[in-house]
Amino acid sequence: MLNNTHNPKAKSWVAIPENSDFPIQNLPYGIFSSKDNPQKRIGVAIGDHILDLEKVGHHLSVKDKKVFSTDVLNDFMALGKEVHQKVRQDIFELLSEGNKTIGIESLTHQNDVTLYLPVRIGDYTDFYSSEEHATNVGIMFRGKDNALMPNWKHIPVGYHGRASSIVVSGTDLHRPKGQKMPPNAESPVYGPSSRMDIELEMAFVVGKSTELGDTVEADNAEDYIFGMMLFNDWSARDIQKWEYVPLGPFLGKNFGSTVSPWVVTLEALAPFRTSGPEQSPTPLSYLQTSGPKAFDIQLEVSLQAEGLAPQVICNSNFKYLYWSMSQQLAHQTVNGCNLNIGDMCASGTISGPTKNSFGSLLELTWNGTEPITLSDGTERTFLEDNDTVIMKGWCEKDGVRIGFGEAKGKILPSK
Amino acid sequence: MLNNTHNPKAKSWVAIPENSDFPIQNLPYGIFSSKDNPQKRIGVAIGDHILDLEKVGHHLSVKDKKVFSTDVLNDFMALGKEVHQKVRQDIFELLSEGNKTIGIESLTHQNDVTLYLPVRIGDYTDFYSSEEHATNVGIMFRGKDNALMPNWKHIPVGYHGRASSIVVSGTDLHRPKGQKMPPNAESPVYGPSSRMDIELEMAFVVGKSTELGDTVEADNAEDYIFGMMLFNDWSARDIQKWEYVPLGPFLGKNFGSTVSPWVVTLEALAPFRTSGPEQSPTPLSYLQTSGPKAFDIQLEVSLQAEGLAPQVICNSNFKYLYWSMSQQLAHQTVNGCNLNIGDMCASGTISGPTKNSFGSLLELTWNGTEPITLSDGTERTFLEDNDTVIMKGWCEKDGVRIGFGEAKGKILPSK
Numbered sequence: 001m002l003n004n005t006h007n008p009k010a011k012s013w014v015a016i017p018e019n020s021d022f023p024i025q026n027l028p029y030g031i032f033s034s035k036d037n038p039q040k041r042i043g044v045a046i047g048d049h050i051l052d053l054e055k056v057g058h059h060l061s062v063k064d065k066k067v068f069s070t071d072v073l074n075d076f077m078a079l080g081k082e083v084h085q086k087v088r089q090d091i092f093e094l095l096s097e098g099n100k101t102i103g104i105e106s107l108t109h110q111n112d113v114t115l116y117l118p119v120r121i122g123d124y125t126d127f128y129s130s131e132e133h134a135t136n137v138g139i140m141f142r143g144k145d146n147a148l149m150p151n152w153k154h155i156p157v158g159y160h161g162r163a164s165s166i167v168v169s170g171t172d173l174h175r176p177k178g179q180k181m182p183p184n185a186e187s188p189v190y191g192p193s194s195r196m197d198i199e200l201e202m203a204f205v206v207g208k209s210t211e212l213g214d215t216v217e218a219d220n221a222e223d224y225i226f227g228m229m230l231f232n233d234w235s236a237r238d239i240q241k242w243e244y245v246p247l248g249p250f251l252g253k254n255f256g257s258t259v260s261p262w263v264v265t266l267e268a269l270a271p272f273r274t275s276g277p278e279q280s281p282t283p284l285s286y287l288q289t290s291g292p293k294a295f296d297i298q299l300e301v302s303l304q305a306e307g308l309a310p311q312v313i314c315n316s317n318f319k320y321l322y323w324s325m326s327q328q329l330a331h332q333t334v335n336g337c338n339l340n341i342g343d344m345c346a347s348g349t350i351s352g353p354t355k356n357s358f359g360s361l362l363e364l365t366w367n368g369t370e371p372i373t374l375s376d377g378t379e380r381t382f383l384e385d386n387d388t389v390i391m392k393g394w395c396e397k398d399g400v401r402i403g404f405g406e407a408k409g410k411i412l413p414s415k
Numbered sequence: 416m417l418n419n420t421h422n423p424k425a426k427s428w429v430a431i432p433e434n435s436d437f438p439i440q441n442l443p444y445g446i447f448s449s450k451d452n453p454q455k456r457i458g459v460a461i462g463d464h465i466l467d468l469e470k471v472g473h474h475l476s477v478k479d480k481k482v483f484s485t486d487v488l489n490d491f492m493a494l495g496k497e498v499h500q501k502v503r504q505d506i507f508e509l510l511s512e513g514n515k516t517i518g519i520e521s522l523t524h525q526n527d528v529t530l531y532l533p534v535r536i537g538d539y540t541d542f543y544s545s546e547e548h549a550t551n552v553g554i555m556f557r558g559k560d561n562a563l564m565p566n567w568k569h570i571p572v573g574y575h576g577r578a579s580s581i582v583v584s585g586t587d588l589h590r591p592k593g594q595k596m597p598p599n600a601e602s603p604v605y606g607p608s609s610r611m612d613i614e615l616e617m618a619f620v621v622g623k624s625t626e627l628g629d630t631v632e633a634d635n636a637e638d639y640i641f642g643m644m645l646f647n648d649w650s651a652r653d654i655q656k657w658e659y660v661p662l663g664p665f666l667g668k669n670f671g672s673t674v675s676p677w678v679v680t681l682e683a684l685a686p687f688r689t690s691g692p693e694q695s696p697t698p699l700s701y702l703q704t705s706g707p708k709a710f711d712i713q714l715e716v717s718l719q720a721e722g723l724a725p726q727v728i729c730n731s732n733f734k735y736l737y738w739s740m741s742q743q744l745a746h747q748t749v750n751g752c753n754l755n756i757g758d759m760c761a762s763g764t765i766s767g768p769t770k771n772s773f774g775s776l777l778e779l780t781w782n783g784t785e786p787i788t789l790s791d792g793t794e795r796t797f798l799e800d801n802d803t804v805i806m807k808g809w810c811e812k813d814g815v816r817i818g819f820g821e822a823k824g825k826i827l828p829s830k
Contacts, residue, residue: 123579128662149660154603155594159662160575160669164538164753165627174628176750179570179699188569190699190749212580212671213589213830239750245564247543247574248663254575255750256627284594284605334605335591335654335670336830338579415628415751 005088006271008398011097014107016047021262021394021403023047024095025271027088028227028262028404029073032113040071040116045262045405046095049107056106059094061086072120073263074342077207077226084207084226088267115261117168118229119205122340124166125332126201126233126253126348127158129323131277133351136363153281156323156331158345161233162254166344168261172410173234175385176255180238192414193236193252195368196383199349200301200359200391202318203231204325205263206343210333218289218330224339225325227263230299230391230407231346234258237362237382257346258409260391268402272296272395274319283327286334293324297393297404299350301359304388305374313364313372316350316357318393385413420503421686423813426512429522431462436677436809436818438462439510440686442503443642443677443819444488447528455486455531460677460820461510464522471521474509476501487535488678489757492622492641499622499641503682530676532583533644534620537755539581540747541616541648541668541763542573544738546692548766551778568696571738571746573760576648577669581759583676587825588649590800591670595653607829608651610783611798614764615716615774615806617733618646619740620678621758625748633704633745639754640740642678645714645806645822646761649673652777652797672761675806675822683817687711687810689734698742701749708739712808712819714765716774719803720789728779728787731765731772733808800828 004010005025012024022028022045032043032050043050057065062083067075077084094102128134131148134157138147151157167173175196181188207226210216216224233253240252276294297318302310328345349359358364361382365371371379383389388410394403419425420440427439437443437460447458447465458465472480477498482490492499509517543549546563549572553562566572582588590611596603622641625631631639648668655667691709712733717725743760764774773779776797780786786794798804803825809818 123577125665126662151596151603151657151660155658157658157662157665159665160577162538162575162752164755164758167627174751177630178750181566187696188566188699190701212582215592215830236750242566243570243572244661244663245566246659246663247572248659248661250540250572250574251746251750251752254752281602284603286605331666335593335651335666336589337577337666337669340579343579415630 002270005092008400012046012095013097013099014046014049014095019401020047021401021405023400024092025400026264026268026402027091028264028268029118030262031071031073031116031118034108034113039069042068042070042073042076044091048110050110050113051091051095052106052108056094056102059101060090073118074120078341081223084265085267088265115168117166117259118261118263119342121163121166122343124161124163125158125345126161127156127323127328127345128348129156129321129328130348130351131322132320132353133349133359133363136351136358140367154283156328158328158332159248165254166257166259169258169406169408171258172412173256174412175414176236176239176251177414178236178239178251179242181242188242193238194382195237196411197235197237197361198301198389199233199235200299200314200316201231201233201346201349202228202297202393203259203344203346204228206339207341209341210339212338213336214333214338215336216329216333218287218326221326221329222266224329225266227265228269229263230260230393230404232258232389232391232407232409233346258407260405260407262405264402264404269295269395271397272402276319276324277322279322286330287327289324289326293326294319294321295395297395300392302390303380304390305378305384306386308375310390311375314357314359316352316359318350320350320352321347383411385411387411417685420507423815427461427510428512428514429461429464429510434816435462436816436820438815439507440815441679441683441817442506443679443683444533445677446486446488446531446533449523449528454484457483457485457488457491459506463525465525465528466506466510467521467523471509471517474516475505486531488533489535493756496638499680500682530583532581532674533676533678534757536578536581537758539576539578540573540760541576542571542738542743542760543763544571544736544743545763545766546737547735547768548764548774548778551766551773555782569698571743573743573747574663580669581672581674584673584822584824586673587827588671589827590829591651591654591666592829593651593654593666594657596657603657608653609797610652611826612650612652612776613716613804614648614650615714615729615731616646616648616761616764617643617712617808618674618759618761619643621754622756624756625754627753628751629748629753630751631744631748633702633741636741636744637681639744640681642680643684644678645675645808645819647673647804647806647822647824648761673822673824675820677820679817679819684710684810686812687817691734691739692737694737701745702742704739704741708741709734709736710810712810715807717805718795719805720793720799721801723790725805726790729772729774731767731774733765735765735767736762798826800826802826
């Protein structure tokens with residue numbers, strides 16, 4: 001349901017630079033500290049600034065104002081959608097053109113802050129919901145005829161990932177070492193990964209818990225989703241390939257995953273709701289939903305080699321995903337598995353139908369056989385040391401751009 | 416290193432019933448509340464009683480006594496091995512025969528308490544470290560010639576599991592529903608699992624954290640392990656079979672796992688250290704250890720159908736595991752994956768060489784083809800509704816029995 005906070009004509013008294021991700025219609029939540037106040041607290045991005053909710057808490061429809069002075073969003077998320085809607089409305093009014101209730105003393109410039117991982121993550125699930133990605137990987141490793149596994153069109157396939165190593169954008173990661181089986185070798189070897197890859201994903205954050213044994217109906221699943229972020233599921237393909245049979249990826253993934261610092265709420269995304277791909281065969285009834293459950297979110301990946309400018313290597317869209325977040329969450333709980341506030345679910349690599357929309361280097365370079373040429377003429381199949389990857393995402397309609405900021409990380413040499 | 420707390424002749428002034436799991440040489444930690452004090456707090460099991468550490472904290476070598484009044488062991492674990500050793504020594508002395516420092520007012524009978532999940536679990540990893548189990552499953556699903564995957568003897572194979580649904584012994588679980596592909600069917604169906612199984616495992620709890628990018632040397636890995644528990648990795652085989660390719664088990668496992676309430680420290684287990692199976696081929700150097708890293712822990716599984724007495728269906732031993740906990744932890748961190756205090760790592764099903772030592776119904780009934788006969792003449796292939804499974808474990812030597820209590824749970828009908 002749209003309301004006045006979605007009005008594309010709405011303006012803020014805070015100057016919003018052109019192409020900013022954070023107009024008054026967005027209002028994403030994050031955790032920050034500033035030069036003048038090293039205490040972590042909740043902020044809302046507005047243009048190039050952050051509205052400090054600790055400072056303006058007395059204007060917001062929340063009883064216990066301490067919730068704005070915490071170092072993660074979990075307690076705030078626990079207040080429930082009704083409160084979140086009121087707070088969004090409150091903030092929208094405080095920042096609206098003409099409103100003089102608060103002034104620039106409640107804002108901090110984003111250049112003067114440190115942003116943190118915004119949620120205390122309970123469990124983290126990674127899905128595998130792009131048909132194009134699953135097909136591409138399937139063709140490379142099993143041939144065209146067996147590309148998609150028999151379960152893929154029936155199940156939003158997913159697996160548990162590592163929560164401890166999810167880091168906020170800007171955190172550099174060391175190239176992981178591990179065990180791998182070189183082609184045609186007889187024994188595995190130990191060493192740094194030589195096939196360092198990215199996966200362009202988005203993640204949602206669970207904002208409402210369930211009890212063990214409870215299930216979430218697919219059509220109610222969005223009640224359990226607080227918001228979304230960009231997610232880079234860094235992958236060491238050589239380590240992954242040797243380890244993943246039969247129990248799935250482990251050390252090829254869990255050395256680090258990067259999320260963007262701002263949680264964009266489902267409410268902010270409401271105007272960009274759309275239908276996902278048609279599903280055939282029809283999924284089992286517990287996976288059926290009514291109405292559009294996808295979102296039209298444009299995605300972009302840039303690779304920045306040391307000393308060069310960032311170079312766009314992929315343009316994709318969240319709406320390409322075959323399985324919706326609602327279906328993922330219904331599936332995750334169909335067996336009674338309980339959800340905690342702060343749980344994170346990532347989409348899986350979001351690849352589109354054309355080659356420039358593939359969401360991993362594995363696909364973009366077709367398993368390393370078709371290198372990407374950089375602006376200085378050098379080539380990339382997988383990531384080199386000191387390569388930086390920047391993921392961006394935004395919705396755009398009626399002159400309004402709801403953006404996610406960025407998920408950025410550099411691969412440092414192995415320790 | 417053994418010290419006076421391991422002396423098999425040591426006695427307590429607390430009466431220890433014959434065959435108790437909790438003599439003065441054990442001293443495992445748990446979280447409890449009692450009829451007269453509903454506040455959760457740390458206790459130590461001694462015979463049929465619990466020593467209330469909140470009450471005796473002023474006698475223990477810990478500066479901040481509040482650590483004993485918390486609802487999980489995490490803050491206590493964070494104090495480090497040196498403190499834990501002192502506290503063990505303190506408690507040993509307080510409870511030693513002839514010591515009059517404290518009396519029965521510091522004890523609560525175990526009949527009068529509620530026990531809780533003793534740790535706040537961060538991430539949970541499930542390994543797959545029994546050669547016999549991996550081979551049995553491999554033979555059933557891929558035939559004798561391809562039973563063990565090529566990586567199995569090189570890697571302590573593991574995967575991430577769900578932390579939110581790990582419950583303490585005594586918590587009943589509903590039979591999970593989900594999607595499964597019946598034999599010879601063309602489409603999957605939705606319904607309760609009809610192949611409900613157990614997995615006899617043990618888990619260790621991480622008591623020391625690492626930073627992202629750090630690795631743990633195999634020979635130092637025990638410094639990071641606080642203690643061990645019994646672990647039942649309930650498994651819905653039909654759900655698991657349909658979902659697990661290519662990313663591993665998910666809903667077939669994450670509806671619930673049961674742990675025993677007492678954490679037995681590695682110190683208490685020191686006298687039962689032994690060597691594991693010989694490893695051939697020699698693992699890569701990061702997985703090599705010196706000295707015995709296995710523990711001689713006898714394990715027993717009983718099945719109790721409604722109205723019948725518990726019936727032992729499996730006797731196994733922790734020492735059968737091919738990969739040690741030290742190797743598991745070195746592998747888990749070889750890529751820089753960070754550990755948090757409270758992380759839990761389970762062993763994988765612990766099967767031995769003989770049929771009565773197989774740690775799952777899948778193996779015990781050889782994929783349902785060789786049913787178990789119960790005392791009333793009825794049969795079991797997989798679990799029926801209202802079946803209870805009880806796992807026990809203990810070490811025994813020189814008249815001392817260091818036990819783990821039990822991991823017990825009942826399968827209720829589907830919700």
